[in-house]
Amino acid sequence: MQAQPRTLFDKVWSSHVVADLSGGVSLLAIDRHLLHDLEGGGSLRRIAGRGLKVHNPELTFGVPDHAVATAPDRRADSTPNSSRLLSEMKERSKESGVTYFDLGTEGHGIVHVIGPELGLSQPGMTIVCGDSHTCTHGGLGALAFGIGATEVMHVLATQTLRQTRPTTMRVTLDGRLAPSVAAKDVILATIGKIGAGAGRGHAVEFAGSAIREMSIDERLTVCNLSIELGAKIGMIAPDDTTISYLAGRPYAPQGELFDRACEHWRSLPSDDGARFDVEHRIDAAAIAPQVTWGTSPQDVIAVDQRIPDPAHESDPQRRRAMEAALAYMGLTPGQALEGTPVDWVFVGSCTNGRLSDIREAARVVAGRKVAPNVLAWVVPGSESTQRAAEREGLDKIFLSAGFEWRKSGCSMCAGINGDTVPPGQRSVSTTNRNFVGRQGPNARTHLASPAMAAAAAIAGCIADARKLV
Amino acid sequence: MEKFTRVTGVAVPLMRANIDTDVIVPAKRLVGHQRDELGGFAFEAHRYRPDRTDNPDFVLNQARYRGAKILVTGENFGCGSSRESAVWALAGFGFHCVIAPSFGDIFFNNAFQNGMLLVCMAKDEVERLAADVEGSVTPVMTVNLVSRAITAPSGAETPFEIDAERRQALLEGRDEIGMTLARDAEIRAFQACDRAVRPWIYRTAPQDTESA
Structure with a gap:
């Protein structure tokens, strides 16, 4: 049998x-x-x-x-x-x-x-x-x-x-x-x-x-x-x-x-x-390519879509959650996400801090400069990732573009070590959680891929990585 | 762990879905504070205004819900981070029981490890309970683990289901580590067998891959 x-x-x-x-x-x-x-x-x-x-x-x-x-x-x-x-x-x-x-x-x-x-x-x-x-x-x-x-x-x-x-x-x-x-x-x-x-x-x-x-x-x-x-x-x-x-x-x-x-x-x-x-x-x-607009990872759309309108949501609990998320994020229903100015870009974390992630971001950044309104960090996921990236010269690409090239750790994903996004500021982050206060009190987090985060750093706003590679 | 049989006290409705453990207690409070100090940071982002005074719009700050022991809330409560501090913050705030349509998986285990009762009920039943609390003069509720029933402020009784094993552990205030250690001979026998089948699991000295 x-x-x-x-x-x-x-x-x-x-x-x-x-x-x-x-x-x-x-x-x-x-x-x-x-x-x-x-x-x-x-x-x-x-x-x-x-x-x-x-x-x-x-x-x-x-x-x-x-x-x-x-x-x-x-x-x-x-x-x-x-x-x-x-x-x-x-x-x-x-x-x-x-x-x-x-x-x-x-x-x-x-x-x-x-x-x-x-x-x-x-x-x-x-x-x-x-x-x-x-x-x-x-x-x-x-x-x-x-x-x-x-x-x-x-x-x-x-x-x-x-x-x-x-x-x-x-x-x-x-x-x-x-x-x-x-x-x-x-x-x-x-x-x-x-x-x-x-x-x-x-x-x-x-x-x-x-x-x-x-x-x-x-x-x-x-x-x-x-x-x-x-x-x-x-x-x-x-x-x-x-x-x-x-x-x-x-x-x-x-x-x-x-x-x-x-x-x-x-x-x-x-x-x-x-x-x-x-x-x-x-x-x-x-x-x-996806970007989150709210305070739950399910609040996500393709970069070329418009932010959904809570008015069209039939479940009242869900509608209230959407309204609260949009208020926290400082966004308007129906607005395009592309073009929204950002203050911070973070590439790293257990989600996207591996060598291939850093390569993907570097591919977008190579030969370009970080927009003047943006502070951008790369935090490699491990010491050996960092060393491997440096052997490939990826650190130079980021440093000459105006990124900070830092040492391994959870950093701005959890914000426990003091690496946080200041209140009210907007970040595009390769991390895993866009929860209220996750990257710091009143920090506004948009989750995205390494290429999309890199594109936002260069453009100074949420951008479509497909247009930059 | 302390035994749990029943709780009678103020119930507060916080009817939002996906309340995550970062909202229950923010990450920056996970270091530098003792477990019993975390109650003051429960729901910190919503509870206080920027000058640290109470935010009057947040339901937990309303006079009628002061001293709440039971939280009635939305689905997927406690999703996100595995921080057990979320449970300690809720307990420190005064909660003994949370009622919701569903809970984050890791939070669910953590709560029971600390003698906190989580009651899962159908969404419409939770909403009915929340409405009962909101419509009451005195929002006092009883959750009885022995009889597996909730008495709403209106006096309406609702039975609830709970896993028999978890119920027994709470009723007895079990120490799981002690109980598992009593099975140590079984654990060692399992490992001895497994070591023969999967020896690589137990060989954990690093290999010098450069010279290999």
Whole structure:
């Protein structure tokens, strides 16, 4: 008898169930636990305070990213917060046997950038971190999700989590992307179409020819915004692209072990006929460069469209949300977004801070100047991304155009380290959240791709990258 | 964790969809503050005017809703960031229970880890509850986890569903870490088996790729 066809998610989930607890809750084994500076040191301290040891320090890795300064001459003590958080995290990591990637070393960077880059994140793994964008690692075929501070403690103490099994959703994106359309546009358009809450309770698999054609960097961008679709888990099946990406990375298996791992990874893609609880199909060829206009990632339109009118919205709750968003953003219904003056441009973050993102932005910037009304920053996602970009001379392109070229960290995406957009100012940002106050109190954020952000820096206003390349 | 059986108190309606955890507590408050200090920063962007005085237009500042313990709100409440500080800020403000059509997945787990009850109800039922609160003289509501029922200010009773496991954990005030550690032998047996099947997962010393 033929076995029941299974999804990628089903395969990874079932192989990690240590025990079925009552009420549909599973005790799930965790393969990689990533710590960052906001909760890392404190969690290790609290575990020690309870008289407990880190259960599997060899599966636990820490890196400071949220609170670190990004100025070119930054140090661990550049801000009072990072000084305190980093020294505790470093000390506690050493004490517990947890690997710590320090500032200025090759492994440093945003936790969701270094995981894949170092080969720490691999297909078929369960990966957790106290950060909602942990779904990023799903781009490699991992089952990865963000957890809260109490769950971080649970993983440190037990190397497991108690989780209710989510239902499954597949988003199939078929078709060839139009020129100057990026992975960011694909996922923003998807969120715009199906909504910021559509993925809630689901593990989402992204599939289809547009996804298969993407590089790993692009797949990581797509999965990064799963949480903005409401899904804490987003995954893409591993394939040849995944395997060649991982080969030779410092923490990826080597030699005979790599071959064994590959054999396992090739067994993971969803079987033909596997059933998903919800299915969506989207024509990827029809997607144009996207820009958000409101304060939820679902408030998004193509750059050449006009801002929607709340008056045409029938749901009163949704209408009030749209009106509040437009008031916050200082925009008018029916207005074109293209041509709206901007004050800040930010290229970076776990969404779009990888080498290919920086290349895309550089392609638009090369030989041009940042508009005089704009302050523009590039914050590479990791130390090794920065070094690779500098080897290609990309830093020179940005610096001579008038951008600042900074050091790796979360920076202006979370605004925790003091890198913020001033009140009332408008930014085009390659980040993941345009929430009220996200980039600083009363900051107005437009989410877009690296090419679109670069185009805005040059034009001094929201611009169509297709007209600049 | 403290036990939760029932809560009776002022309920406040905040009927907007997609209230994210950055709005519940802004990122800049995540460092430099103790968990029990975060209540003052709950809904900071909406609650205060630029001079830090209360914004009278924000519903949580209205006199009739002072001291609220129950929040009635829109769908996808707590979406966005995984910050557990969002739960600590709500608890610090005085909330014991949030009622909404749906919640962000990570926020949902975080709330229950802290003994906060989240009640999921159909959108029209939540709207009916919000209208009941708005139309009442005294907006006091009871949420009873033992009987799984809400008594609205008008006296109308509405039953609610909740996952049996989560309900039991709240009623008992369970310590999940302690419970899982009691299964440590199972965890170690699982890892030993898995190590034979997927040895590469456990070999985590870095390889010198330059010389390889």
